[in-house]
Amino acid sequence: MPGSVPAYTLTRKRMKNVRMVVRNGTGEVRVSAPMRMPQRDIDAWVRSKSAWIAAKQAEALEHPAPLAPGAESDALRRSLAPVLESLLDEWVPRMGVPHPTWRMRIMRSRWGSCNKTTRTVTFSVELARKDYHLVEYVVVHELAHLIEANHGAGFYAVMDRHLPGWREHRAELNGRQVD
Ligand SMILES: [Zn+2]
Incomplete structure (x- = not known):
């Protein structure tokens, strides 16, 4: 007897293969399937991945849901903006670079x-949740660009000259790139 099919939301797309993601925070299962794939085949495919889904859901619930536009991200922007402004005022002359146009965005990776x-x-708006020295590292990194x-x-020489401890900061910010 086959087990039950885990709950999922389905999107039909012009694609060749089925794809599935488990969302952080909620554990919601989202499946994308080719336009003409029969529902029972999709169900069978999802059922065959039950163990994987259960493991991913356990993991997903330990991770916060991704930040979305709204009150929370607005609050993060308001707290981060003055920090970035003062860091830029400090580091732009120190590094001898032109003052950049800057902005905050919800960035995924x-x-x-x-x-x-x-x-x-x-x-990233989510820098608002990070310690000051890590925000500073990201500012110096971007100005170095x-x-x-x-x-x-050449880039790493600039970083070493201005912020010798940057490698430790990078390690502390693990999980996402500073690009
Ligand atoms: Zn970079």
């Missing part, structure tokens, strides 16, 4: 990014 051409630096676009030897 990175703490920050920099477009050297447009001199635009983007910071105004000098060196890529993560080459």
